[in-house]
Amino acid sequence: MTVDTALKADHDLEPLESSQGTLLIGQSVANPPTWTNVLAHYSPEVRARLRTQSCSAVLLVEVGSGKGKRLFALCFGQGHHAIEDDAIQRGFGLRVVLNSVSRSQLRTLDSASLDTTVMQRRVQASRDTDLSAFDLDANRNLLRLASGTPKMDDFAKALAGKDALHLRAAFDPSKLSEMCEKALNLFQATDYKKDFAFIDHVQPVADRALTDRLDALAFKDLEAMVDGNVSDLHLAIPDVLTPEANLEIGYFGNGLPSGPKMAYGELAIEDYVDELRKGSFTQIANMAEIKRSHEVRVITDGEGDRDHKRRLYTCFVHEVTLHKDIFVLFDGQWFLISRDYHAEIEDAYKVLLKPAFRASTTAKNEREFIAELGPEHHLLSMDQTKVSPKGAAGANLEPCDFLSRSKQLIHLKDGHASAPLSHLWNQGLVAAEAFVSDEVFRKGFRAAAKKREKKFTKNGFAKLLPDGRSKLIPSEFAVVFGVMRHLYVSSGTLGLPFFSKVALGAVAERITRMGFSVELHLIEKR
Known part of the structure; x- marks a missing residue:
């Protein structure tokens, strides 16, 4: 360089x-x-x-x-x-901090969960605190930034780092090179492996030829979306924003429409793809052109603010498989999922994956699929039924989308819709927690089931649920996540994005601890 x-x-x-x-x-x-x-x-x-x-x-x-x-x-x-x-050098500041600060001397942690809606989280302590107090799910979240007090104060009194390194230190201008050399040595050290080895679950890819190939695969998926096909490629601002940063943005660059720009209230792959269609997408030869010219800018009076912009490439979030390895793109950097971590997640995923109650559907979306399943004799539709736990009159939780005669609590989601799959996992978790812990919710669930039996001329479902006198036995029930998905073009198989599997595993573990069994059913969208 x-x-x-x-x-x-x-x-x-x-x-x-x-x-x-x-x-x-x-x-x-x-x-x-x-x-x-x-x-x-x-x-x-x-x-x-x-x-x-x-x-x-x-x-x-x-x-x-x-x-x-x-x-x-x-x-x-x-x-x-x-x-x-x-x-x-991506992750330079973070690595220096983790090699310098012990787990008991942390002050701030930023993390991101990589789903179709990226959830970013900052936890800041008022004093040096142990890692366990930050409630970081090391298997689910990508650690982005850390700050704390170094074990030794010969370099700095306090450190914070992401890509850049920020430090508070007594500064001698004549020893600038020595300070930089010490920072480089701390970056290259491996002390972090003692308390923060989990960051190696996702390892930055430094090979330029490999990143170019991964970029080509991502661009191919973008081309497919412009042609009207589906992909898990999406966009997210990779920084923790202040609550007041509620700005309108626009898309700028070669091949995008010129003139006054459409202003959008959020960053979304659907809007970006629409802009590509309205422009001249054929002018965009590859991902290198997007890297070079495409930007997201704050919009004022139809014009982009050149002082408030960022490269659009840094907002891509994507996952590709190459030679059986999983790679994830986030914040302009490709990461390789370590094979041990990948194997661990895959093993847990395979335990949850069961033969689907419906192998395939021609329904275009979740709403059509629910209508398609409605007449099934062994299923009672509970879709859009709202039940509130005790003390939360306006909570309006949906117990499930369908209750089956075999005591399955089925939650459905179109896996290619804009809402993230993590919403589905959390819906099942919250409903299970209310079902197992709240008698008011259980009574409301049973009452709603009776109303649905009358509406759809079915019977025998409400009595499957506790009536207030009988005790709930969670092991008799299964929480089923039904996900509609298109086949992967490359493999011709059904599956989920890697980080959706990670999030599912974390939720399934919590539901299982309550006594329920958990199943994943993948339904092919034809």
């Missing part, structure tokens, strides 16, 4: 003579803040009186020699926006 390739082509920073490294600086022009547009309605003078501007600096320092030479970028102000995304 060189100074020239480390910075974006349009960085607009100017070089300044420096006694060490390469220093580049930038100063923005003073302009009224955007929020003065509101105040100007009441006081026109406000736009002339208020100004805001920012400054940037990047100091690039080479450390080491020969093949071990690395380039460090020390960023000040808005300088980090000038760094080329591909030049960043």
Whole structure:
């Protein structure tokens, strides 16, 4: 990596003579803040009186020699926006923190669960705290950021890291290179394996030829979506956003529609694909073109704000299988799922997978499939039945979509719809918890079943449920997750995305502890 390739082509920073490294600086022009547009309605003078501007600096320092030479970028102000995304060592800051901080000295953890809706979570303690207090599901969540107090204070008093490393330390400008060398040594250490070995479940892919091949597979799935086919490819902002960051965004780049932009209230693959269809998708040759030119920008009056943007590629979330290995794309980085971790999840998944109560369906969606199953003699539709537990009158939980004569509590989901499968898993979990622990919910469930028996002219279902005098025996019931899915094109088989299997395993374990059995039924969408 060189100074020239480390910075974006349009960085607009100017070089300044420096006694060490390469220093580049930038100063923005003073302009009224955007929020003065509101105040100007009441006081026109406000736009002339208020100004805001920012400054940037990047100091690039080479450390080491020969093949071990690395380039460090020390960023000040808005300088980090000038760094080329591909030049960043992903996970550098996180690895330094985990090699420096013991499990009992953590202050903040950020994690992400990778589903069709990415759930990001930040837990922050008021003082140094043990890992166990953060309630991190190491098998389900990707650890993104950590902060805490180092075991030794010869490097820093406090550390926080994701890709970048942030530190609080007494700084001697004459020892800058030594500090960078120490940070590099901490990155290369393996101390993290003692308390944080689970981060190796997902390992960054560094091989450029392999990432290019994975990008080609992801682009092929994007092409399929533009053609109207289904894929598990989706979009998510890979950062924890502040609650007030409720902005409208638009899609920009080669092959996308020009002129005033459609403003969207959220990032969604469906909207992006619609924009590709309205534009000239044939101009986009490959994923490299999307990496180069496609951006998500904040929209103001139909125009994109060039100061508030990010590469769209960093928002892709996808999973592909290559040579029996599972790879996941998140935050612009491909990760390899370790084979031991993959085998562990697959073994648990196979235990749950059972022959489906309906092998296939021509229904286009969940609603049509529920209508198709309604006449079945052995099933009672409980779809859209709302029952509330004690003390939660407005909870309106759905006990299940269907109750079977063999005491199956069946929950259904179209596995290719926009709602994530994790919603289905959690629906089954919450309903099971209410069923086993709340007598008011059980009575409500039985009463709702009686009403449905009358509605559909069926009988014998309500008596399968506890009546208030009889005791619930969870082992007599099975929680069944029925998922409608298209066959995978590559293998011709039915399956689930890897991280959906991870989430299912965690939920199934909790339901099983209550005494219920848990089954997964995959129904082919024809």
